[in-house]
Amino acid sequence: MAVPKRKVSKSRRDKRRTHYKAEMPTIAVCSNCGEPVKPHNICAKCGYYNGRKIKEISE
DSSP states (O other), rough: OOOOOSSOOOOHHHHHHTTTTOOOOEEETTHHHHEOOOTOOOOOTTHHHHHHEOOOOOO
């Protein structure tokens, strides 16, 4: 079984992790009702996607 010969320093460990970061999710605006939605998803409020009614939403 492979075992490290020496302790990895905090500096070396953190250099390896520089690319792991939290990012803000991308938010688009519904073209029909103006509600914020995830891109390429049907609007949960009105059921529209790309200017067309896709799903009937009961209020």
